[in-house]
Amino acid sequence: MKRRQTNTNFFDLTNLSGDIRGGAISFLVAVPLCLGIALASGAPLFAGIIAGLVGGLVVGLFSRSALSISGPEAGLIVVTLSAIETLGSFPAFLLATCIAGLMQIGLGFARAGMVSNFFPSSVIKGMLAGIGIILIIKQLPHLVGYDADAAEGLALFQPGGFNIIEQLRMSLGQFSGVAMLIALSSLAVFYLWGRLLFQQRAFVKNVPAALIVVLLGIFINELVRMVFPQLALRGNHLVQLPVPGSPQEFLQLFTMPDFSQWNNPLVYTSAVAIALVASLEALLSVEATDELDPLKRKTPANHELKAQGIGNIVSGLIGGIPLTSVIVRSSVSINAGARTRLAALVHGTLLLICVVTLPTLLNKIPWASLAAILLVTGYKLARIEVFKGVFAEGPAKFIPFAVTIIAILLTDLLTGIGIGMITGIVFILREHYQNTHRVRTEHANNITRIHVSLGDHVSFLSKAKLLKLLKNIPDNAVVEIDGTGSSYIDSDVIKAIENFGVAACQRNIQLVFLPARPAESPVYTLTELADNYRRNNSERGFRHDSQPHLHRQVNPTPI
Structure with missing residues (x-):
């Protein structure tokens, strides 16, 4: 109950300063990214700012995520650009965005958010680490003054997109000493802010290092502008917000949807694409944000889909591009000290x-x-430390983690996560195959007794390994298949045991079934199999025991 209350409250006074810091720093990072993503999406620049405003204020108001911050995200660039080109007009695209929001609300009521429960933790950690590596690599050109890739899309080697090798080569040809000075000074501030000597000062605790970094960057560039004007940073080396000259010009930055396109089938096709991509991005992002949450709170996924849907409806109505939960802004906010939803509201308010x-x-x-x-x-x-921690959990965790990182670096975020999910599922199936049953063998009075204990959930995946075990049972043995610990046994497995029971009499093998625990679902249980064999195969060497046999305790060994 306490966890739910923490998630739904707007803020906690004990975390007020941290929430304000987190919202302020995420706002500073969000401004250029909103503009860059809008530019890469083929939309008006201010449409990205509108999506950032709605993501902070509207989604922040309706969401129950404690730390997630929403806005335009690089993963939506391709679907946005494609939809605008297909529909031929930005107002028609805005209508598709509104309809996509309605679809997301529908997905929330349909409880589609349960999909998030099936994301393996190793894949989520791989996604975070992959995003971290991309952020590191893609900032290198900016550190030396090359700022052409303002959108910061989360992929390194996509065809026709960002190529880090080419970007680094070009950045060296456009080297800026002032940019390098600002970057090194900024990193020095971050380093000193984390030292124990500085942490003991009240000023350092109350003022985020990122704010000092921004103010220092402005100061250095303005100082250079006064002394050496030709060396100062300008143009796309700086944030570029539209500057309206009057209230009317400001209002003209907002655009209404073209509702006359309501009967255009392409609008609904585009809406489906936007809704699916935005919803999946949101579920992945909130799952990753929950992983970063120091308090380990859990976001209700279905409610989050509804909040994202409301956000996209509002964004489309006033001229914004689609939005979703953004892990980069959320992680920046968390690192600055945010602990509640107030950070998202501060982010949106400062942006406005x-x-x-x-x-x-x-x-x-x-x-x-x-x-x-x-x-x-x-x-x-x-x-x-993240890599060391996952590595210590073993290959079944580390390999999906590493594959997710590599796939994200080589493709894009969603494709990389999909590849990581497939890899994780392969290891889950492998582990399931290796733990389908346990067997112990006893030898007494020249009789071999083999006791097979089935697992809790015996699916069709267990069939191959069980058949291998039964095939290698020696003649004249007594075989006990114990299903008392099973809540579900697949009919394919039951059929395989039936076939073995028919052939067992030819090898003088006595087959004994122990009764299965009743299952809630209408499946063929071992109890039913035993009754069937007792009635029809009593002369074939099959025996059904109503009570489990008591054997000497022997440590079970997995086969």
Whole structure:
């Protein structure tokens, strides 16, 4: 009950300062990313800002996630760009976004959020580490002053997209000493802020290092502008918000959907694509955010789908691109000290205030400062301790973890997670195959007695290994198949045991079934099999015992 209350409260006064810090820092990171994602999506730049506002204020209001922050996300770039090109107009695309929001609400009521319960923890950790590595690598060009890739899409080697080798080569040809100075100064601030000597000071505890980094970056660049104007950073080296000259120009930045396209089938096709991608991204992101949560709270996935749907409806109605939960902003907020939903509301409120009143000041922030913030965030997501911890859990955890990272680096976020999920499922099936049953063997009075204990859930995957065991049973043996601990036994397994029972009499093998525990589902249990054999095969060497045999305790050995 206490966990639920923590999730639904807007804030806790004991965490007020941390929530404000987290919201402020995630806001600083979100501004250029909103613009960059809108640009890469083929939408008006301000559409990205609108999605960021709605993600912070609307989704933050309706969501029950304690720490997730929503907004436009790089994983939606492809589907957004494709939908705008297919529909031929941005207002028609906005209508598709609204319909996608309605579909997400429907998915929430249909309890589709249960899918999140099937994400293996190793894949989630691999996703976080992969994102961390990408953040680290993709900030390197920004650290030396090359800022063409403002969208920060989460893939390194996608065809026609971001190529890190090419970006690094080009960045060296556009080296900026001022950007490097800002980046190194920013990293020095982060390093000193984490030292024990600094942590003992009240100022350091109350003021986030990222805020100092941003202010320091502005100060250095403005100082260089006054002394050596030709060396100062400008253009796409800085944040670039639209600056309206009047209230009318500001209102013109908002766009209404084209409701006349309601009967266009392509609108609904695009809406389905947006809803599916945005929903899956949201479920993955909140699952990963819960993994980062120091208090280990659990987000209700179905409610989150409804909140994301409401957000996309509002975003589409006022001219914003689709939004979803964003792990990068959420992790930045958590690292800055956020602990409740207030951080998301602070993030959205600051975004609203600053785009209305302070766009000129925001446009002075160097990308090199923001790159340093994202670099540190990436390091915390992919630090070496994470790799050591997963490695210690064994190959069944580490291999899906590593495959997820590699796949994300080589493809994109959703494809990489899909490959990681398949790898994780293979290891789950392998483990299930290896633990279908346990067997112990006793020898007494020239009789071999083999006792087979079936597992709790005996699916069709258990059939092959059980058949292998039965095939190798010697003649003249007594075989006891114990299903008393099974809650489910697949009919294929039952059929395989039936066939063995028919052939057992030819090898003078006595087959004994111990009664199965009644199952809730209407499946063919061992009890029914035993009754059937008792009635029809009493002369074939089969015996049914109503009470389990008591044997000398022998340590069971997996086969």
